[in-house]
Amino acid sequence: MPLFHLAMYYEQGSGEVPPDLDxxxxxxDALNDDLRDAGAWVTAAGFEPAPQARVVTALPDGAETTDGxxxxxAEHQGGFWLIHARSMGDAIIWAERASRALRLPVEVRACAPEKES
Incomplete structure (x- = not known):
């Protein structure tokens, strides 16, 4: 079954927490349970704020690391789901639920199919 990446983005500069975070x-959590029950769940994660990121660039003699x-x-990815869905349309249905739960837009991208060996 095809894989889809659902990504949520939000403005991370202010450090404000929504008053209805709970x-x-x-x-x-309910969405995650439903994804598991439907057999669509692969994994998900939330990220630390983007200003805590580090950027690593390979150089001929090693690597350079800079602050991210x-x-x-202003807007950065705050987390993601990786799900199984039969089609982009089905993935969009899950993304709509995620968007409603988060009160944020959710980007949906199909993962490239694995190459057969």
Whole structure:
């Protein structure tokens, strides 16, 4: 079954926490349970704020590490789900539930199929 990446983004500069965070997390937990029950769950994770990221660039004689984030933008990825879905349409249905739970937009991208060996 195809894999899809569902990503949530939000403005991370302010450090503000939504006043209804407990309700949001309860809705996300319910979504995660439903993904598992449907056999769609692969994995999910939330990220530390983007300003805590490090950017690593390979150089001919080693690597350079700089403070992140890599992209100079206010909005950064805050977490993701990796799910199984029969189609982009089915993945969008899960993403809509995620967007409602998070009160944020959710980006859906199909994962490239694995190459057969």
């Amino acid at each position: 309700q949001i997390m309860a809705e996300v 984030p890599y992209l100079a933008t």
